[in-house]
Amino acid sequence: MGIITGEIIEHWDDLEVTVIFTQEYEHAIRFFAAEIIATKITGPNFQADRGWTKKGASSNIDLVYDPHEAERYLKGSVKWDGCQNINFGNQDGDGYMHLCGSCGVEHLSQTLIRIFNRCGELMGDKVLRNTFPAKIR
Numbered sequence: 001m002g003i004i005t006g007e008i009i010e011h012w013d014d015l016e017v018t019v020i021f022t023q024e025y026e027h028a029i030r031f032f033a034a035e036i037i038a039t040k041i042t043g044p045n046f047q048a049d050r051g052w053t054k055k056g057a058s059s060n061i062d063l064v065y066d067p068h069e070a071e072r073y074l075k076g077s078v079k080w081d082g083c084q085n086i087n088f089g090n091q092d093g094d095g096y097m098h099l100c101g102s103c104g105v106e107h108l109s110q111t112l113i114r115i116f117n118r119c120g121e122l123m124g125d126k127v128l129r130n131t132f133p134a135k136i137r
């Protein structure tokens with residue numbers, strides 16, 4: 001397979017995320033992800049106009065209809081050896097992480113889920129109903 005010229009844009013409607021993939025070098029793929037805020041079905045086969053929060057907007061319903069102009073959710077690159085660099089949040093330098101292999105991604109995901117659940121547990125009966133598991137452990 002050759003290098004990707006231009007970009008590949010994928011709308012993952014089940015996750016409400018749009019991902020733009022680009023490639024500058026043979027051994028790495030870059031990605032930019034933005035959260036889909038609104039979807040309007042415009043035609044057959046789920047043809048749709050999607051809306052994303054405008055980069056730098058003070059309200060998340062200040063929408064743009066081009067994902068290139070959207071607020072960033074995640075940005076990063078995955079290298080041939082499974083190492084990846086990820087930026088979380090809106091600005092460069094925010095929430096930078098280096099993850100090694102799919103096990104690094106899995107570990108982060110599991111850690112975030114466990115932290116989330118534990119925080120819910122620690123708040124006891126103050127939590128919003130159906131937001132946290134009923135009982136952990």
Ligand SMILES: [Zn+2]
Pocket residue numbers: 082083084098099100101
């Ligand atoms: Zn690594």
